[in-house]
Amino acid sequence: MEKVKETTGRVTARGLVLAVLGVVTLAVAILSVAVSYDILEPRFGGWAVPTVGALDALWVVFQATEILARNHKQRARRVLIAGLVLTAVNAAIPTAELVLAANSGGAQLDLAVVLTPVAIVATKTAWWIALPSLGRAVSSDTRQAIATRRQHVADRLEVMEADAAHRVELLEVAAELDARVAKAEAHYRETVLKAQQSTTETLHGQAATTEKTLTDKPLPASVAAISLPDLESWTPAAPALTAALDRVTGAPALDPARPGNGDAAQVSGDTDASGADGDAPDKNAAMDATLADMAAVAGVDAPRRGVTLTDAQLDLVLRYLRHDQDPALSSCRQADRDLRKAGFRASQERVRGTWRDLLKREGAEDHDDESADDPEDSAV
Known part of the structure; x- marks a missing residue:
């Protein structure tokens, strides 16, 4: 039987299980010896002692040997078979006594005789169940x-x-x-729709009221006679050029307080009667200021005169030249001449392509004949 303590002296779970099984096996062997001796002694006399002692001693030895040979299945197979045979023999003795007692007319049965075969078989079964699970030492x-x-x-x-x-x-x-x-977004959209509904209903009601008022109460002539501010002393809240660009591009209005913005809308009418630019420096300053604001809104560098324009800068300059006039300029050739007259540089091919894209975005048409090329063409 394997010791509870291994070579290091520590008590292991494996050793403890084997020790408990060994004690149970020894107790069952003693019970088997006592019961078998009482059964065999009347028939064998003194030979009963060595017979039952040998049977149970060998049974215990085979159990211990099975533990020692467990790592070697071929060796363990022999003691396993021998242990099963001795288990059957030891359990058969009290079982046969029980059968004979039952056939003899219901004689009184000793409880030890009843428990012995059960204990022997149960002990062997316990070894058969527990031993493979213990593993190796x-x-x-x-x-x-x-x-x-x-x-x-x-x-x-x-x-x-x-x-x-x-x-x-x-x-x-x-x-x-x-x-x-999702619930908050739905609530927000519902609130916006309700606000739009309320605004629409309010404006519709106000429009109906205004229309009725204008019909019932036309303005007297004295109202039309009220003098308007003089051009030189009046600064518009939104420059004409910027307002026109806002309607077309949706860009935010420029600051009217910025120098040059108030004069930007007047660049198309600042020529004197002789056809010459009477205040060209002021026009150029207003144009540069407006282009600088437009470039800031678009997020690009401000266009510079005498330097080849990028595509984004060229688009800004052409938009300025188009909406600088009233009505808006629709001729690509005129826009190209105005661009070069202002000192900006870009090839005619780039100007023509950008101008077509600009008119396409605004839903307008070019009034030039595209089959005729302008003799003036920049190599840039």
């Missing part, structure tokens, strides 16, 4: 390595379960937040 270092590995696996499994729990919690919270955001 290993050193303390190996046990420590196995314990460390098991602890690592347990820690990893615990971390995996915690990560899974965190993931589930995250998904649940995300789902709840998505539902709340």
Whole structure:
């Protein structure tokens, strides 16, 4: 029988299990010896003692030998078979006594005779169940390595379960937040629609009221006789050029307080009666200021005279030249001449392509004949 303590002197779980099974086996063997002796002694006399002692001693020895040979299946097979045979023999003696007693007319049965075969078979079954699960006897270092590995696996499994729990919690919270955001977005859109509905109903009512008022109460001639501000002393809230560009491009209005913005709308009418530019420096300054504001809104560098324009800068300059006139300029050739007259540089091909894109965006048409080329063409 394997000792409870191994070479290091530590009590192991394997040794403890084997010790308990050994004690139970020894107790059952003693019970079997006592019962078998009482049964065989009347028939064999003194020979009953060595007979039952040998049978039970060999049974215990085979159990212990099976433990020692467990690592070698071929060796363990022999003692396993021998142990099964002795188990059958030891259990057959009290079983046969029970059968004979039952056939003899219901004689009084001793409880020990009843329990002995059951105990023998149960003990052998316990060995058969427990022994393969115990594994091999290993050193303390190996046990420590196995314990460390098991602890690592347990820690990893615990971390995996915690990560899974965190993931589930995250998904649940995300789902709840998505539902709340969707609900808030729906409420916001509903509020906007209600506001638009209210505004439309209010304006519709006011328009009807105004129309009725204008019909019932026309303005007297004295109202039309009220003098308007003089051009030189009046600064518009939104420059004419900027307002025109806002209607076409949707860009925000420029600051009317910026120097040059108030004069930008007048560039097309600042020529004197002789056809010469009477205030060209002022026109150029107003044009540069407006282009600088337009470039800031578009997020590009301000166009510079004498320097080849980029595509974005060329688009800004052409938009300026188009809406600088009233009505808006629709001739590509005229726009090209005005661009070069202002000192900006870009090839005629680029000007023509950008001008077509500009008119296409604004839904306008070019009134030039595209088959005729302007003799003036920049090599830039």
